[in-house]
Amino acid sequence: MKMLLTIDRDACAGAGTCMAMNPALFQVEDGTGVVLQTVLDGEEAIQAAIDVAECCPTEAVLVAPEES
Numbered sequence: 202m203k204m205l206l207t208i209d210r211d212a213c214a215g216a217g218t219c220m221a222m223n224p225a226l227f228q229v230e231d232g233t234g235v236v237l238q239t240v241l242d243g244e245e246a247i248q249a250a251i252d253v254a255e256c257c258p259t260e261a262v263l264v265a266p267e268e269s
């Protein structure tokens with residue numbers, strides 16, 4: 202199963218919770234969170250992204266099924 206990881210740049214407040222929780226997947230550049238990996242493959246990577254999404258204060262981290 203694959204999922205897509207994105208950040209809603211308009212919603213992001215840039216506080217960096219995502220990067221603090223998982224620097225392998227997230228960075229903050231110019232005050233906005235960015236993802237370092239867009240396609241998540243495997244349960245562990247998907248769960249790690251969901252954990253961050255649940256902690257993002259503005260719900261800007263999005264984990265959605267990959268459309269084929």
Ligand code: SF4
Binds near residue numbers: 218229261
């Ligand atoms: S935790 Fe959410 S609001 Fe904060 S930088 Fe990351 S995506 Fe943006």
